[in-house]
Amino acid sequence: MSKASLQVISCKGELQSNSNLVMIFCCMLGRRGEPLVIEEIQVEPPQASEIRVKMICASLCHTDILFTKGYPLSIEFRRPNCVSSSISQALFPKVLGHEGAGRITFSCSVVESLGEGVTELKEGDLIIPTYIGECKECENCCSGKTNLCQKYPHGLMFDNSSRMSVRGQRLYHLFTCSTWSEYMVVNVNYAVKIDPRVPPTHASLISCAFSTGFGATWKEAQVESGSSVAVFGLGTVGLGVVEGARIRGASKIIGVDLNEEKKEKGKVFGMTDFINPGGSDKSVAEAIKELTGGLGVDYSFECTGVVSLINEGLEATALGRGVTIVIGVSHETIASIDMNSLIWGKTVKGSIFGGIKPQSDLQSIIDKCINEELHLDALVTHEIQLDEIGQAFELLKQPDCVKVVVLI
Ligand SMILES: NC(=O)c1ccc[n+]([C@@H]2O[C@H](COP(=O)([O-])OP(=O)(O)OC[C@H]3O[C@@H](n4cnc5c(N)ncnc54)[C@H](O)[C@@H]3O)[C@@H](O)[C@H]2O)c1
Ligand SMILES: [Zn+2]
Numbered sequence: 001m002s003k004a005s006l007q008v009i010s011c012k013g014e015l016q017s018n019s020n021l022v023m024i025f026c027c028m029l030g031r032r033g034e035p036l037v038i039e040e041i042q043v044e045p046p047q048a049s050e051i052r053v054k055m056i057c058a059s060l061c062h063t064d065i066l067f068t069k070g071y072p073l074s075i076e077f078r079r080p081n082c083v084s085s086s087i088s089q090a091l092f093p094k095v096l097g098h099e100g101a102g103r104i105t106f107s108c109s110v111v112e113s114l115g116e117g118v119t120e121l122k123e124g125d126l127i128i129p130t131y132i133g134e135c136k137e138c139e140n141c142c143s144g145k146t147n148l149c150q151k152y153p154h155g156l157m158f159d160n161s162s163r164m165s166v167r168g169q170r171l172y173h174l175f176t177c178s179t180w181s182e183y184m185v186v187n188v189n190y191a192v193k194i195d196p197r198v199p200p201t202h203a204s205l206i207s208c209a210f211s212t213g214f215g216a217t218w219k220e221a222q223v224e225s226g227s228s229v230a231v232f233g234l235g236t237v238g239l240g241v242v243e244g245a246r247i248r249g250a251s252k253i254i255g256v257d258l259n260e261e262k263k264e265k266g267k268v269f270g271m272t273d274f275i276n277p278g279g280s281d282k283s284v285a286e287a288i289k290e291l292t293g294g295l296g297v298d299y300s301f302e303c304t305g306v307v308s309l310i311n312e313g314l315e316a317t318a319l320g321r322g323v324t325i326v327i328g329v330s331h332e333t334i335a336s337i338d339m340n341s342l343i344w345g346k347t348v349k350g351s352i353f354g355g356i357k358p359q360s361d362l363q364s365i366i367d368k369c370i371n372e373e374l375h376l377d378a379l380v381t382h383e384i385q386l387d388e389i390g391q392a393f394e395l396l397k398q399p400d401c402v403k404v405v406v407l408i
């Protein structure tokens with residue numbers, strides 16, 4: 001295997017007196033999809049506007065599976081110096097993980113050190129990383145129409161350098177961070193301070209999957225009281241949709257999943273009806289229409305990453321007003337859509353992070369967590385240590401698995 005193809009998955013280690021970090025990390029040698037391996041790397045101190053964080057827990061999102069296979073993102077973002085940056089390449093070697101959390105004491109991450117000019121956070125603060133930022137200055141942030149800030153570092157810091165290396169070789173970050181690691185360096189624009197009353201595992205889920213589903217009902221669909229909702233896929237994202245729809249007062253929340261074990265899980269979050277597509281000759285859209293007096297639901301949410309279900313979600317919504325929010329991610333990037341449904345007034349909208357702006361919106365979810373309005377405990381089905389990370393993807397295949405939390 002060539003050195004250039006080394007894929008670093010996560011890391012572990014201790015702070016050295018020279019303030020560089022020598023770490024033990026999990027890595028993937030050779031081609032994508034190979035087993036994860038633990039190695040030793042260096043993490044540098046933070047530079048201007050950056051923070052160095054000691055991770056204490058992290059978690060796995062379905063998108064992490066795609067990333068181990070080199071999932072390509074084919075979007076162009078603009079860096080602060082206004083040079084467009086393509087993030088279409090799968091960057092290797094890299095340290096994986098984009099969900100994680102921090103707390104001063106056990107089982108989260110501690111802000112270890114602050115770069116020059118960091119005034120928003122202080123030594124010892126608890127943080128979660130976010131894979132999108134909110135600069136409040138770019139055209140998108142100022143538009144009020146989207147949460148997708150145009151200042152988007154992918155794999156490297158804004159100055160095109162990395163804070164991690166292995167035996168002199170540069171390592172890429174994942175998105176803006178790299179959470180399967182004892183230490184990570186992030187730009188302050190991609191970190192949100194959390195209240196220490198939030199349990200660390202809950203904070204980790206809030207940093208991506210749960211907030212994505214929850215936010216989609218709030219920021220994207222704006223589900224109204226009394227409305228009907230269909231959710232395709234009851235993983236952490238889909239269960240976040242169910243929770244959000246329930247809190248917003250939806251009267252019918254139909255969960256769709258091939259895994260029968262998700263029937264009971266969905267009920268915990270407020271699902272009113274369950275469809276297992278494997279158990280019927282009808283299309284899912286037909287089954288959903290039967291449950292809604294033939295009209296279809298007001299909102300459908302695609303949370304599986306199975307692209308054919310986007311059209312199924314569209315068909316399942318009501319004529320003239322149905323809205324389908326596409327959240328699931330896949331290596332397949334082309335989906336077939338029935339033009340008749342679109343022309344007759346239905347909408348399909350894609351969403352990243354549920355439309356949530358990290359700095360402006362996340363606090364509302366954190367408050368609900370503190371007030372124990374959310375069922376985040378029911379999502380955590382498995383806990384492992386960082387050096388067991390190699391088993392994590394196998395655990396995700398078990399029918400009773402929703403979320404694997406990594407204790408660091
Ligand atoms: N857009 C975003 O910002 C964003 C953020 C996080 C995750 N994601 C994506 O959202 C999707 C869900 O993530 P997750 O972590 O909840 O995944 P998950 O794997 O935990 O859950 C997916 C669920 O879908 C079900 N499923 C799979 N195929 C199905 C089918 N054909 N019909 C019905 N159900 C089916 C599975 O049984 C499982 O319960 C993934 O594609 C992930 O990559 C997107
Ligand atoms: Zn994610």
Ligand SMILES: [Zn+2]
Pocket residue numbers: 133134135136137138139140141142148149150151
């Ligand atoms: Zn911005």
